[in-house]
Amino acid sequence: MTTLDFSPLFRSMIGFDRLASSLENAYRSEPGGYPPYNVELESENKYRISLAVAGFGEDELGLEVKENVLSVTGQRREETKDRQYLYRGIANRGFERKFQLADYVKVVDARLENGLLHIDLEREVPEAMKPRKIEIRRDQAGSQRFIEAEHAKAA
Template identity: 50%
Template sequence: MTRASLFNSPLLLGFDQLERALDRMNKTTGDGYPPYNVERLSEGHLRITLAVAGFADENLSVQVENNQLVIRGKQSEDDDGRVFLHRGIAARQFQRTFMLADGIEVTGARLDNGLLHVELSRPVEAPEVRTIAIESGGVRNRQKLVQE
């Protein structure tokens, strides 16, 4: 069974990578843990903040894999003999994935008061305008054939 593509227009050339990225996004779990914020700090600078109460920095990992920012957390299972009457603070492992556009770089991460801040940047580039020479089928093409 074939699936209708959003990018099957002949005017959209080379967008197959974007379509694969959208497919990957649809396959990610809809779990809301841990909660997070995404902030625009300035033009070209973003910050992702995850609420990771109870996680130490050695229990967290931040990696970039195939244009995806992958943040994982895993707590140790030792409770040092503690007996909980109520356990409302989540102590489960998680994986949160964010798709990154080309050119976005992770510039740093820090853990502060139970919040993991991941800094992202994209250098602002001036738009590039190129002029493409148009060859005609006349004299230039005949000269190329003679030279070859």
């Protein structure tokens, strides 16, 4: 197995400690799986995950968010034993599908519609985290920038 070296990326990225482990996990995981799903970008801060969960009822599905990981589980109820199948092509197994959520992304809605489980997500960045413009002032003499003067005082 090939390992990826992300060190060039981290020269200019500060505070993305979990990024390398997330990328490695994504690299290691196999594509596909059950149940199939789509991830849609509806707008800049709105997303939708749609999972094909035909045959599962609302009471057989579960959603949980813990430490920025969305877990979707499905567990079928036991069928009565008196059924006899000539051919059984519909999967009757449970599943667990996990999605890593970015900071400030939360689940706002989940609904089951025509065999698809739609999970709506929204990124809500707090005001304190949004970009803001910093004004650079001059000191009293006007010869140095205010930020540079403050830095000199601290040294």
